[in-house]
Amino acid sequence: MERLAGKVMLMSGWTRALVAFLAGLFAVLALQPYGFIAALFVSFTVLVWLIDGASGDPDAGLLRRLVPAFRIGWCFGFGYFLGGLWWLGNALLVEADEYAWALPLAVLGLPAFLAFFYGFAVALARLFWSDGLGRILVLAAAFGFAEWLRSWLFTGFPWNAVGYGAMPVPMMMQPARIFGIAGMNVLAVFVFAAPALLWTGRGKRLGLSLAVLLLALQAGYGFYVLHFLPDAVDTDVRVRLVQPVIDQSAKLDDGQRAAVFEKHLALTADPPSGEQRPGIIVWPETSIPFILTDNPDALARIAAVLDDDQVLIAGAVRMEDTGAGKPPRYYNSIYAIDGRGQILGAADKVHLVPFGEYMPFEELFNSWGINAVAAFSGGFSGARVHQVLTLPGERSFYPLICYEAIFPREIDQAAYTTDALLNITNDAWFGDTPGPYQHFHQARVRAVETGLPLVRAANSGISAVVDAKGRVTLGLPYGMVGFVDATIPGNNAAFHDSVSQNFWFWCLVAIFFGAGVISRIGFRRDAN
Template sequence: MEWLAGRIMLMSGARRALVAFAAGLLAVLALPPFGLFAAPFLSFPVLVWLIDGASGDPHDGMVKRSFPAFLVGWCFGFGYFLGGLWWLGNALLVEADEFAWALPLAVVGLPAFLALFYGFATAAARLLWSDGVSRIAALALSFGFFEWLRSFVLTGFPWNAIGYAAMPVPLMMQSAAVIGLAGVNMLAVFVFAAPSLIGTRKGMRAGMALAALLAAGHFGYGFYRMNQPLPARATALSVRLVQPLIDQSKKLDDSERSSIFEQHLDLTNAPVENGGRRPDVIVWPETSVPFILTDNPDALVRISDVLEDGQILIAGAVRTENAGAGQPPRYYNSIYVIDDRGQIVSASDKRHLVPFGEYLPFENLLSAAGLNAIAAAMPGGFSAAAVRTLLTLPAGTKFYPLICYEAIFPGEIGDEVLEADALLNVTNDAWFGNTPGPYQHFQQAQLRSVETGLPLIRAANTGVSAIVNGRGEIMTGFPFGVRGYVDAALPGRASVPMQLHEQRRNGLLVAACLLGMAIFSRFSFILRKN
């Protein structure tokens, strides 16, 4: 191992960049649908050794001295994001005649941009670099900080944060209920990088012992929480998930609208298997209603004809709103709650829109150049809601709505979640085909259940649809690419050791401990050298 570490440290130029890229690419194997938990234990030690050897000229300024470490981190990040996000290009091929030109921007440009965060992470870590275990602490702290930045800079895109590699199954997700995703991001990097100490020996025993202790706590707490009793709901509620498996090209075809609507109604009206209890709530995916529902009263009549007394339909739809005299109408990506009389009794609009997907940033400038948002079927794209509104059913049950990729933003879930009985995530991942994208999306939605303790109702057009309990366990559902429906009782709320604000506070405590370790060792290292 020492021989290998030495060889990697001494690499330079193109070889160093290529090895960093390959290490990042390898780390992707820990993510869905692969879930190879061992992969980061190979990639992160390589990253540490590359940073060890990426020291600039001590006579140069701070920025110039940091550049070799920045380049290592950028190459690592480029491999990680290229391997983890290549499937985004599939969305551009749905309307290839209009958007295929942007394929290099989505497949290569976005990973290259996101890799900047990892480049800055390694450069910042190099400023606190010393020998032994403290350099692992510096790397973990820096990655955690820049993953946090990635969650909101330019509207944010925290997809595939490093912490998800440490949480491939519910047993390994439970730590997030104590320290949040931010805390898991940091400790995951620390544990993943710890084997690098075997190659350099300095601080090996202490570092490996601490990493083993953290891993044991991660698994041990998961085992403890998974074996806690899960309370049942005070009032039984049966939910039907509808997964219609509509090809995205058909959803964009006006002539298919009536057929698509009827397919959803057929699955809604299908009999309960084995003569069981009829569902109280039926859930359709995002934008499942293929027209403006409020402009089609006959469609609401059809819904009321299909629903039995007391049944509720929750459906993704596009909502329109008059913007005033002389102004074009506003369009919202919304969820409707519709009762058995065909009345819309509650609604919620999407707050966090997908840039270039649902709206066009710098619209006046870019639209003049002939650009359009990919998933917006109307001029100007969608408008964002000012506030998130809980969906309230007639019986008083409340759902916390997360439309599509809103489920990947743990920091945006507010205190109003305490009033909810379940999380509701509707999505349409048909844009991405049978690629890793839908599986990665599902894992991230799963973790929101663990953090909040709330069951998750997830309806996806092509999958993955599921009912997940408050510990992240799948109670029932459909894999990707299966058409059908499934009925199940909604689980009760699981107890969580910490509320969301306490989880975020604990994440800061993790950061403070790592910072203290890195600063103390850095100054000790400087004193020893002098």
């Protein structure tokens, strides 16, 4: 292996770039639906060796000396994001005659852009690189910082943060309750990169011991939480998740709107799967195919299907009149409707999808005849804050519409006063690809981070009720038409919150980075 490590370090040109790309691509196997965690050990070990050999011209300026390291990180990131996000192109094929031209931008352009974050991480780490354990420490801190930047810069897109690969099952998810996904990114990179110490560098015993200890603590803590910490007492609320599995092209067909609506109603009207009738029915994102306030007959149909004491929670487009002579605003929303057909409340999506639900630089793109893929002309408007959805009986949910569930920062303190997180989505845009599985996995981690159960309804799947420890209590797999009736689990929201998770994240970054810098100083002294 020492010979292999040496060959990797001495690679140059396109060979070095190709190996970095393949290492990033191989790392995707750790993500859902594969969950092959060993892939990240291989990928990050190779990445460390590549960085070892990425020394720039010592006579050049600082930035030019870092170019070889940045290039390695970018190629690694391009492979990782290309392999993990290629399925985004499916959304453009739904209306291929209008959007097929943008396929290269989605499949290649977005991964190429996101790869800059990993290029930055590797360049930052290389700035403080040494020959031993210190380089693993600074790499972990740099990747953690880069993933944090990716979560909010340019509205943020933290999909497939590297820490998710370290949490394929609930037992491995539990430390996210303490550190959040941001802290898990730091710890994961350190553990995955540690095997590089076996064949190169100083601090082998200490580094490998720390990595093994962290991995053991992760699994051990997860085992303890799942098997020894008592579960929160389940609520007495029964919920039905409706999964109609309607093809996206049918949802966009005006002639199919009535049939789409009736399919949701039929699944709602079916007898309960157990003795207790569900009090809350949940439909997926944009499941009501009309502007509800313009269609009183739709409300009457809903009332005819529901019992008087039942409540329907459904995704729909909400229109808001802005006054005479002005175009209306449209919101991607959730409605709560009672058994008499009355609208009890609504919550609008806050974090919209760029190019999907609205167009950045809208006037420019519209002048070229380009509109957002999933939006009305002019795009959706976003709410300023998340609105808790309050139902009769003092029950409440914290709504996360579609990909809002991948953003920990979208969950504010109001969430901890609710019964559960509520995620409705329509992943039919992406077909039976890794996308829906990755989305569901990240939503499960939100449940663990917050200590709140998750109620999730998806048009095509995966719909499920998840407890506060990330375990699926009942659900439907991707592509299965039907419904599931389940009791909402209790919550453990009193233990930790996002404030303490952010604190631990920055502590980890500071500790790892500081230790790496100290190691580099010691390395320079030894060299002199």
